[in-house]
Amino acid sequence: MASARSDFGALLHAWRDRLAPADAGFPVTGGRRAPGLRREELAQLAGLSVDYVLRLEQGRARNPSAQVVGALARALQLSRTERDELYRAAGLLPPRDGTIGTHVPPGIQRLTARLGDVPIGVFGADWTLLWWNGMWSGLHGDPALVPVGERNLARAVFGTGAARASMRPFRSDRGHGAFAASIVADLRDAVSRYPADAGLDRLVRELRDTSAAFAQLWTTATASQHTSDRKTVRHPELGDITLDCDVLVVPGADLRMVTYTAAGGSEDAGKLDLLRVTNGRAAGTLP
Template sequence: MAPSRSGFPGLLRAWRDRLSPADAGFTVTDGRRAPGLRREELAQLAGLSVDYVLRLEQGRAKNPSSQVVGALARALQLSRTERDQLYRGAGLLPPQDGTVSTHVPAGVQRLAVRLGDVPIGVFTADWTLVWWNTMWSALHGDPAVLPTAERNLARALFGDGAARASMLPVRSERGPDALAASIVADLKDAASRYPADAQLDRLVRELRETSDAFAHQWATPTAAAQHTTDRKTIRHPRIGDILLDCDVLIVPGADLRMVTYTAAAGSSGAGKLDLLRVTGGSQARVNNAPGQYT
């Protein structure tokens, strides 16, 4: 049901009041007065400053970007209809059908929040990271330091920017080239299904022009297996090598990939994840920031 208050500021306040802090991954303590999320909690989830959220709610900040509105919609766990209403309230066209969706359904977010002990990252069809939890940041480094365009796995593998520089050394049991080949296969599939998506087209053109390895993979007619399940050794700068099972869970109807890392109980990997939980879990709780993480 749509909130009774209209206009972007009213929608923002009403949906912030509606969202349960527990569903957003926050611990609810006795004496909490706010019926929903506090303003600073929404700011943290959306990767915005508290002052900017305040100005948006007061109507003093005009013309938020589509990236900001998309991040707020994900943070507020809006339905597609509500998301579109928020875009229109900001004077923007909602995301069009036929383009890669960055919408993360509320049920997916609630599920991921309840699996907080597991590193989880949610990726779009073009392998752009749009949602992650604290354990993901503890394992891979905080995506908050990267601009939006660089939070993309293809750019991390084939680019020469911040995404590539921030990626930790990873060794796959399927071999050194398996991950790269499977990501290119996924991008080919996405490009065939979203031919009108300008951002995806720009990503592919950029990597074909700047990476010989990507250009070669893109021109190779042999189909590689899509990226689904793997066993990886991640070289963490503080803890060293961590052997983990990496599973990619497809979200039907949303065209999202939920990537999880787990280890068998009692294994070395499980012990190192426990250590990460203690030593690396003090960063941002969850995030889906629009452009930068400040």
């Protein structure tokens, strides 16, 4: 058992040393004693405390949860094979096929981190937020402040908890009703493709039980899936920012990259520039 914990810590340390700070969205500065991520940077990316990451690396923290291991795997930009190795080193079974994936390929993470001028969030098939860059936090608020289980767009639209409370006011050119219906349509499609996913089943059952609007849309609506839109987000400091919102599908991973852009030279582009200067920080991922 001690050997397994030691292997887990050794893998964390080795893969942390391997990951270039620029690929994780951190500025490259002088004074680094090692080429990889600092321990506090990994902790920030994974949404964990620095002390907990230290104890994991030293083998003093036992039995990390599947959520913690998944967050570390995404933060370290591991391949699927490496991710599975990390799960096994923690004494856990890797995620099963046939369930909604939470693995964000390293290339997508690097792309998200390096496109620092554009707010980008990466979502799973159930609209759970898996990865985001600093501009996303600046535009929508920091997802790390929202409890892990609440970081889901359907919960933000139809729920009554922290996700709903954290969502900044916005308007959709398609209309709020069409936007809400498209989220339900996406979940209905996900259920048809992942019938054995227990988390998705819980999400749908909970929203059907607690939201009359969701329940009605689930049983009666015929809606198109959520795609491109034009949205106006009410920012607490900068006021209304009107942006083109595009949803890009990641082939082979069943992920959605949501991006927000503005036409160059526009007032809204100027607000995005100001947002980058005042709110930019490293990318993040949920535990």
